[in-house]
Amino acid sequence: MDNPVVIRAQLKEFGCNLRRARVARKITQEALSEKADLNIRTLQKIEAGKTNVLITTAIRLRQGLGCPWQELFPR
Numbered sequence: 001m002d003n004p005v006v007i008r009a010q011l012k013e014f015g016c017n018l019r020r021a022r023v024a025r026k027i028t029q030e031a032l033s034e035k036a037d038l039n040i041r042t043l044q045k046i047e048a049g050k051t052n053v054l055i056t057t058a059i060r061l062r063q064g065l066g067c068p069w070q071e072l073f074p075r
Contacts, residue, residue, distance in 0.1 A: 012049030014058075017072045019047045021065050035064030 002010075022032055029047070033040040037060060045051040046061075062072060 008049070011052065014053060014072060015047045015049040017074065018061060018065075021067050021071050022047075025065060025067075027065065032061070032064050036060040 022029070027035075029040055029043050032038075033043045036043070036057070038057065042051070042057075043061075046053055046057070058072070062069060065071075
């Protein structure tokens with residue numbers, strides 16, 4: 001199992017990738033949270049890397065952005 005420090009770093013990286021993809025598409029946090037059926041505060045926590053992300057949430061975010069998985073998980 002991964003070290004908790006490594007997991008936190010991966011969550012932070014995912015959040016940064018998510019924010020980068022959202023900004024590149026000129027989508028606001030409010031618009032993405034509506035598209036993904038998420039509370040805006042939850043989206044803010046995900047982008048900040050401060051919360052765990054369920055795979056179902058990641059799927060909804062990817063669909064809301066209309067981006068490939070590689071953009072959110074580049075490695």
